[in-house]
Amino acid sequence: MQLKWWKILGVLLVLYSIIAGLLLPVPQLDILNESIRNLYFHVTMWFSMIILMLMSMIQSIRFLNGFDKMRDLKAEALASTGMFIAVLGLTTGMIWAQFTWGAFWVNDPKLNGAAVTMLIYLAYFILRNSIENEDSRARVSAIYNILAFVMMIVFIGVLPRMTDSLHPGNGGNPGFGNYDLDSNMRMVFYPAVIGWILVSTWIAQLRFRIKVLEIKKENL
């Protein structure tokens, strides 16, 4: 069977972002130097994680509106892929921080918010696995998933902006829009975000399909 068009598009966009992201000129800034290119790789991880969690929450809401079990499985697959992407975002961020801020972990509200967010989603999986009854498991975890998404927005989207943060666009720091006045970076960054969202959605979709197969096998 042919691959779906969006999977091919996602792969091509990420491939483009790797090649163009490493070769195209970037603003020359002190301390950051060439590491500004991490924007195409590290930041895109968090963008796609947030979108995956959003899709997961939408699936949870749609589950609660009709109790279609497939929606619950989709929400779980999307959230677990989102967690995986978040781990990548966290580790790449730690490497970047070591060489620009001087430590793998600094006491930055965005970093701590991201850590809390990951713990919140970890609790989602623990909650799922701790309920034996399938129906109540799906219902309780769907409701928790909605709460988890709201908490994530608060911890990585709202709170860091209210205090001092080393991240661009937070606490008086200029946003990343200030760095790419030549808009060269935008031409790589936005395709990279879309590409990674599509690729990670593909991974989540595979996870969901395998899960469905497992359940079918159990019911045989």
Add this chain to the structure above:
Amino acid sequence: MKSFISTILFCLFIVYPAIAQDIEMADVMRSNGKIYVVVAVIAMIFVGLIVYLYRIDQRVNKLEE
């Protein structure tokens, strides 16, 4: 006085890119052409992962049928 300050500010913005030129970037890596090797390696790894993902996709397809 106002125009004097604005002239100075204007000059700063003109001169700033010249200062920025002194910041060290990976120019050497690009000038001898070897950066393309790195790009090729990373692109290769990504393509490899995608091929692997594609094959999992095919296998799941087969199981679903």
